[in-house]
Amino acid sequence: MRLLFTFCCLFIAAGAYAQQTIRGTVLDAQSREPLEQALVQYGNASVTTNKQGVFEISGSAISHITVSFIGYQPQQVMLGPQQRTVLVQLQRGAPNLGDVVVNSAAPQQVLHIISRLDLNTEPVKSAQEVLRKVPGLFIAQHQGGGKAEQLFLRGFDLDHGTDINISADGIPVNMVSHAHGQGYADLHFIIPELVKDIDYGKGPYYVGYGNLATAGYVNLSTINSAPQNTLKAEGGRFDTYRVFGMMNLVSAKQQEQGTYALAAGEYQYSNGPFVLPQHFNRINLFAKYGTQLNTRNQLSIMASTLSSSWNATGQVPERAVTEKLIDRFGYIDSIEGGNTHRTNVSVSLNTQLSDHVYWDNQVYYTRYDFKLFSNFTFYATDTINGDRIRQQEGRNLFGYNSRLHKQVSTTAGAYDAVYGAGMRLDKTNGSSLSHMYNRDSLLAYAQYGDITESNEWLYTDQSFKTGNWLFNAGLRADALQFAYLDRISNSRLPSQSKATLSPKVNVQYTFSNSWQLYIKAGKGFHSNDTRAVVMHQGTGILPAAYGSDLGVVWKPAPHLIINAALWYLYLQQEFVYAGDDGTIEPAGRTRRTGIDFSARYQLCKWLFADANLNAARPRSIDAPKDGNRIPLAPTLTSTGGISWHFSNGISGGLRYRYMHNRPANENNSIVAHGYTVTDFSCSYTRRCYEIGIAIENLLNVQWNEAQFDTVSRLKGEAAPLEDLNFTPGNPFNARLKLAVFF
Known part of the structure; x- marks a missing residue:
């Protein structure tokens, strides 16, 4: 015994x-x-x-x-x-797709792989290109380069960010109840060379992202230290030039000890291809500092500031060009343009509570000022003074993010738990829509007031990996409060509040190192503009979005990876605040179905190819069949190209983006024209310098970047007319660059 x-x-x-x-x-x-x-x-x-x-x-x-x-x-x-x-x-x-293994370790792994590969094979060259790295996401600029781009994704005309949650280094980019439109997301404070990672997800399935994350989310991360100190100068057509610099402020030895300090800045100027010179200029400054306080705590401080001003041509009616009243790049009203300023400060503390528990805390503050002059209808309403408008606001944004992450490994599997909490408070002063005679002469206020909007949230995100299975479930609780002081009537409308729960479920099964199947389902929401909420006494405050994805990740060959998904998204009725004319209209229920397809292929050691195809069928549920189209919602888009990276320092790419014709109004009687645009870039990099060229619209095609069905009246016309108003896309434009590393 x-x-x-x-x-x-x-x-x-x-x-x-x-x-x-x-x-x-x-x-x-x-x-x-x-x-x-x-x-x-x-x-x-x-x-x-x-x-x-x-x-x-x-x-x-x-x-x-x-x-x-x-x-x-x-x-x-x-x-x-x-x-x-x-x-x-x-x-x-050099990136190598042969190193990629399909595994069940993380629900977002394949999207992370695609994002990292795209950044390595085709680095971001401008602030506008940051969002184009998200497969299926299209942008359109229609106000001189300084205004936030119009966005399109998964059958949505997202306007300037209404149904997509965008953040950078944990700071929200979207501005709720903005003077120009709900969720307005201006990314121009991002310096493209500083982008380290682009994290994204499509659909309402991600518990860490709440308000506006219906079509999806994008979260940008910036570098902590420069790969090398850099000075860069760029110049091209249309009086376009740009200078950029970044520098590490600590030694390599200090970096090894966990301390970093980075400073960067850029200045950009362009007159654009338009008859009316844009005089567009932008200044960006950025600084980041971090240090290891002790073995358990790391402190990070970030600050950035943006200042930009511009003139704009805006959207012009097709009939004005057809009848040769103006050139295609001409203008109707010279008042258009604007200026914007944004300053961000963020302090983060990352704490390791134990070997398996991490706690991240962040506080941030944003000061934001915005002024935009537009004229969309010209003389449709006021035949004497014109329909010029000014949209303006000043904003203070305060926020806090907290995230507790716990990892546990057992014989049964790996358990991963995330608990989050946070808040944001937006206070705007003098948010207004005004009828103007010119930029300095006010005719009347259409709206003028102060907005206070707050959002508090809690969430839990639980993942369990066992064998080839990964189960993920999350629950998010959001509470929002809305208050508005009307300065025109000097009255405070009754404040409103609302809370909502958003469950999410993700399941994936990995058959092998080359084959994975996943399903996602979840509920999201999109808050409405505070002015719409209080004016309708809280009706339709937080319309819900319900979605599901069925997708596959497949690696049929060592250097080929494919991601495809069938998806569905339903939106409840919501009230939409139209910032261009100050009206509030119910949009009704909508349904969208579609398919996303992405492929990345490494043809050889130095040559890469990629393709994205996105098809959608967006429809209004409550409208009759002959009027159920959703204006400007994309139905078929595609992007792709090839890139090369030789060991001798030569690299470059040839890329295309395609958007199919789409309805400009509910009955498809006016069509927004599709386009195919091709861009080219090539550079030669050595240890101490880099020279290169970037060409937009290589084939010099004629295309419309932004398009709208608009009722407008030109001077001398007897009555307003419905027409397609558009902003022309840039013609052939070459930019040369020279960078010095030290």
């Missing part, structure tokens, strides 16, 4: 000794930044790193691991029998 007991103890001890748990961290060897979602393979299993670049694996006799990340050289690390910790520092290198 004693012998049997001794044998059992030895057997248990041997099993415990054979079971090996290893905890590691994966960093960028140059910047010392953690690499999130780096793939760690051991035996037949794999895991991905978390936000801190940390991973944990368990098994018997783990002799080595292989760590890979898109844009970095894979590294095999040998492990000793007693080793419990490991630090892996990856060197940057």
Whole structure:
């Protein structure tokens, strides 16, 4: 009996000794930044790193691991029998799709891979291109380059951000109850060279993103340190030029110890291709500092400021060009244009409470000023003074984000729990819509008041990975309050409030390292403009969105990855505030169905190809069949191209974007014209310098960037006419650049 007991103890001890748990961290060897979602393979299993670049694996006799990340050289690390910790520092290198493994470690892994690959093969060259990196997302500029772009995604005309949640470094970009439209998202304070990662998701399935995240979300992250100090100058047609610089303010030794400090700035000017010179100018300044307070706490401080002003041609009626009243790039009213200013400050504290628990806290403040002059209808209402309008606001935005992340590994599987809380408070002063004679002469206020809107939230996000399965479920609670002081009548309308719950479910099954199936379902919401909410006494405050995706990730060949999804989205009736004329209209219920397809293929070591195809069928449910089209909603879009990266420093790309004809009004009697535009870029990079060229609209096609069905009257016309008003897209435009590294 004693012998049997001794044998059992030895057997248990041997099993415990054979079971090996290893905890590691994966960093960028140059910047010392953690690499999130780096793939760690051991035996037949794999895991991905978390936000801190940390991973944990368990098994018997783990002799080595292989760590890979898109844009970095894979590294095999040998492990000793007693080793419990490991630090892996990856060197940057050429992207290789052969390193990509389809696994069940994270529900967003494939989108992260696509985003990283696109950033590596075709870096962002302008603020406008940041959002174009999201497959299926289209943009249109129609106010001189300074106004936020019009956005399109998954059968939505998103206006300037109504149904997409956009943030940068945890700071919201969307402005709720904005003077020009709900969810107005101006990304021009982003310097493109500083973008490190573009995280995105389509549909209302992501518990960390609340208000406006119906069609999806985009979250940008900026670098902590510069790969190399840089000075860059660019110049091109239409009096276009740009200067940019970034510099690390601490030594390499300090960076190794966890301290970073970065300063960057840009200045841009252009007159554009228009008859009326744009005099567009933009100044951006950016600074970020971080330090390791101790072994458990890291502090990060970020500040940025934007100042921009411009003149604009706006949208012109087709009949004015057809009848040769103006040139295609001409104008009807020279008053159009504007200016905007935005300053952001953010302080973040990242705390490691234990080996498996992390707590992130962030407070931020934004000061925002906006002034826009437009004339969409010319003389339709006022035949003497014209229909010029000014939209204006000053805003203070305060916010707080908190996120507790816990990871637990058991014999049954890996458990991942996230608990979040936060708030944002928007206070606008003098938010107004005014009828103007010119930029300095006020004729009358249509709306003038102060808005106070707040949003508080709590959420939980629970994931469990067992075998080939990954189950993810989340629940989000949001509470919103709306108040408005009408300065015209000097009265405060009764404030309104509303709370809502948004459940989310994601399930995926990974058949092998090359084949994965997933399903997503969730509820989201989109708040309405405060003025609409209080004027309608709280009716339709938070119309819900219900959606589902059925998708597949497939790697049929070592250097080919495909992602395809069938999707559905239903929106309840909502009231829409039309900032251009100050009216509030019910939009009714809508239904959208569609398919998304993305493919990335590495033809050889230096040549990459990609393609995205997005089809949608957007329809209004309550309208009759002959009037149920959703104006300007895209039905078929595609983007793609090839890029090359030679070892001798030559790199470049040839890209296209295509949008099909789409209805400009409910009965499709006026059509917004489709287009195909091709862009080209090429550069030559050496250790101390880079030269390059970027060409927009390589084939010099004639296309309309922004298009609207508008009832307008030109001077001398007897009555207003319904017509397609448009902003012409840029013609052939070449820009040269020279960058110096030091």
